[in-house]
Amino acid sequence: MMEIINKFKGKGFKLTPQRLSILKFLDGNTSHPTAEDIFKALKKTHPTVSFATVYNTVQALRDRGELQEITIDPEKKHFDPNTAPHHHIMCTACKRVEDVFADYSSALQLPENVSKNFAVSGNHVDFYGICKKCRS
Amino acid sequence: MMEIINKFKGKGFKLTPQRLSILKFLDGNTSHPTAEDIFKALKKTHPTVSFATVYNTVQALRDRGELQEITIDPEKKHFDPNTAPHHHIMCTACKRVEDVFADYSSALQLPENVSKNFAVSGNHVDFYGICKKCRS
DNA sequence: CTGCTATAATAGAATTATTCTAAATTAGTA
DNA sequence: TACTAATTTAGAATAATTCTATTATAGCAG
Structure with missing residues (x-):
């Protein structure tokens, strides 16, 4: 604080x-x-x-x-005070967004035809699914 | 067609x-x-x-x-008739969205604390950067 | 081919998220 | 303590999207 x-x-x-x-x-x-x-x-x-x-x-x-x-939610923007690189998962039923702490950076290589045309500044990985609460 | x-x-x-x-x-x-x-x-x-x-x-x-x-663009929705799994990159200057054809599926494993709470239906990877045109 | 009906098109109003504006207020500095 | 640039506020404006009520029509049934 x-x-x-x-x-x-x-x-x-x-x-x-x-x-x-x-x-x-x-x-x-x-x-x-x-x-x-x-x-x-x-x-x-x-x-x-x-x-x-x-x-x-x-x-x-x-x-x-x-x-x-x-930007994971097509309907509205969400905000996250955690600015360390991490990812998200959204429940498509209740729209809740949760953190995904995993380092995919080494795996997310761009194909050359793209990387040669972009100076990449960042990426994020969005997962979608149904959470436990919404299934029960 | x-x-x-x-x-x-x-x-x-x-x-x-x-x-x-x-x-x-x-x-x-x-x-x-x-x-x-x-x-x-x-x-x-x-x-x-x-x-x-x-x-x-x-x-x-x-x-x-x-x-x-x-959902890569925070300002508006874009649509893609290509429904095969693939990813995207957006130029943060001109807002153009391009395809990224790469298969990251095996690398994008969820940490267990998340996977045990979600039935995952999909994911997508968004990249951001500045395209060649916008740099020159 | 003709008529019927469910589906779709249209104009425009409504809604939702977000941004802008202009006037009044105030945090932080001098 | 006073000043000024930054901020707050209410509400209007804008942009994206959805809804509504009416009219039109695609595609099927006879």
């Missing part, structure tokens, strides 16, 4: 109460919240917040490399 | 001129068009079409397993 806050001292990032609340919510959060999830959580402490505050903060964090945008 | 059309004879799928036009546009198309791309192409032959026709047809094709929805 302290680390997160300290990361934003200086650098033209103002640590407002709203942002502090968002940072607290995100810190160590592995639930892969959507903008709406963050908005709802923030409303508890700041009933008058606007969605713009959520998107502003999310964007500021993304720009600083402190928040990852997850 | 003929194959595509024949796939939809019977089965409660009506082959309307609009749909035929969409099928022709998609057949062998490796450009990963968005709904808007399809809409624009369709407008050339059917100037009065509605977006609903595009989305209806896309959904019918998806339901029949003849069209894949691509």
Whole structure:
């Protein structure tokens, strides 16, 4: 928690109460919240917040490399404060997203016809399936 | 082309001129068009079409397993008539999506704590980078 | 070939996610 | 303590997608 806050001292990032609340919510959060999830959580402490505050903060964090945008869900973006390289799996029934910690980097070689045309900056692996809860 | 059309004879799928036009546009198309791309192409032959026709047809094709929805682009969905398992790379500058034909299946093993909680139905690997054109 | 019916097309409204705008507020510095 | 650039807010705007109600038609049944 302290680390997160300290990361934003200086650098033209103002640590407002709203942002502090968002940072607290995100810190160590592995639930892969959507903008709406963050908005709802923030409303508890700041009933008058606007969605713009959520998107502003999310964007500021993304720009600083402190928040990852997850595209696994075709319906909406999810966010992940864990910026270490890792992957995800989504339950196609309940839409929940979970982490997959595995290092596939050495296996994911691009065919030459592609690698010669791209300066690759990253990759991610998305898995889809049905979770235990949704089967029972 | 003929194959595509024949796939939809019977089965409660009506082959309307609009749909035929969409099928022709998609057949062998490796450009990963968005709904808007399809809409624009369709407008050339059917100037009065509605977006609903595009989305209806896309959904019918998806339901029949003849069209894949691509989530690599955070801004919008792309579609791919190639339903054989393969992967994608997106240029983060020009947003173009290209195919990556590589078989990573044996390498993409899930860690046990995940695999024991999911009946996995599929996966895809997304690469990001800058394409040659956008660097020059 | 003709008529019937379920399916599809259309225009446009509605919904959802996200971004923008302009005015009021405030964090952090001087 | 005052100032200023950054932020918040409410709400409008935009973009992607879905829905609705009406009209049209593909494909089958006779």
